[in-house]
Amino acid sequence: MTTAVLVLENGQVFTGTAFGATGQTLGEAVFCTAMTGYQETLTDPSYHRQIVVATAPQIGNTGWNTEDDESRGGRIWVAGYAVRNPTRRVSSWRSTGTLDDALVEQGVVGIAGIDTRAVTRVLRDHGSMRAGIFSGDALADTDVLLDRVRSAPSMAGADLAGEVSTDSEYVVDAVGEHRFTVAAIDLGIKTNTPRMLAQRGVRVHVFGSSVDPQVVTDLAPDGVFLSNGPGDPATADDAVALTRSVLDRRIPLLGICFGNQILGRALGRDTYKMKFGHRGINIPVIDHTTGLVSITAQNHGFALEGEAGEEFDTDFGRGRVSHTCANDGTVEGVELVDGRAFSVQYHPEAAAGPHDAAYLFDRFVTVMQGVRA
Structure with a gap:
């Protein structure tokens, strides 16, 4: 050997x-x-x-x-x-x-x-x-x-989303009836995410991390999705600017993992590097709106600043910390109080399970349906 x-x-x-x-x-x-x-x-x-x-x-x-x-x-x-x-x-x-x-x-x-x-x-x-x-x-x-x-570079300060993002736009079509169109920003997207949206009648246009906000606007999507991804969210200024543009236009938005940190930054929150992060498929998260606990899949070494249930002012209305980790209190989700933009730090699309949080895609569809109505 x-x-x-x-x-x-x-x-x-x-x-x-x-x-x-x-x-x-x-x-x-x-x-x-x-x-x-x-x-x-x-x-x-x-x-x-x-x-x-x-x-x-x-x-x-x-x-x-x-x-x-x-x-x-x-x-x-x-x-x-x-x-x-x-x-x-x-x-x-x-x-x-x-x-x-x-x-x-x-x-x-x-x-x-x-x-x-x-x-x-x-x-x-x-x-x-x-x-x-x-x-x-x-x-x-x-x-x-x-x-x-x-002599190797540190993860703190690492700008990596562009290294894993798609080089060109591609489309994952809806399964069955086409009900909505979503622009997904690939910061390191997993293949199961467009698949789960497609199962709900969503046509997903996947764009690279450096997409011009005007390209997203020209698509006239029913919603925007911010994906998971690697690196330090403090370096993702372009993604934050895009997110602020989406929020300005009151387009429904869902973020996952890295996308949670990007939405948090767009709402004025800071991020920090965790001591050893959360990586596994058995991590409990508290939803502070319902009090329910979901067992979740996670993979992150950075997190948003904040406390459970905290509300705060943003440029787009009131925001709040919606979810926290039951183990250590880490912020696991933020949202606008009016409900049109929300994000979670964990993975509702977890292909290896668990599937406790898959309902969040249904919630996103409901928000898009409400805005259209």
């Missing part, structure tokens, strides 16, 4: 074996607590430039298939992958290959055979940090590898 090492920015080193491609990769080390859905995780553009540490002890059981990718073309976006015990046998009739094969094919450097829960404890105690996985010819003395890690 080929030796591989995971080197953290704080100097800690974990030695295992190569998994996937061999070589060198650098990124921000983060941990994901999901027990399932590794293919959806690896192909999620929101993980761009991150080394994902899986807390689930066994990874790869269901192999790899051509249907569960969350990026167009099936691209794996993670910078690297760290696992404890990659399965030796694939057990799914849907699989078309193995996880290891997919990583090798796309040149994604990984490491196996390390105590990923020990790594997770480090990241919880010290926070997400720069890291590198090294194997094969990339191996060197620890001091040399540590210098490479510490």
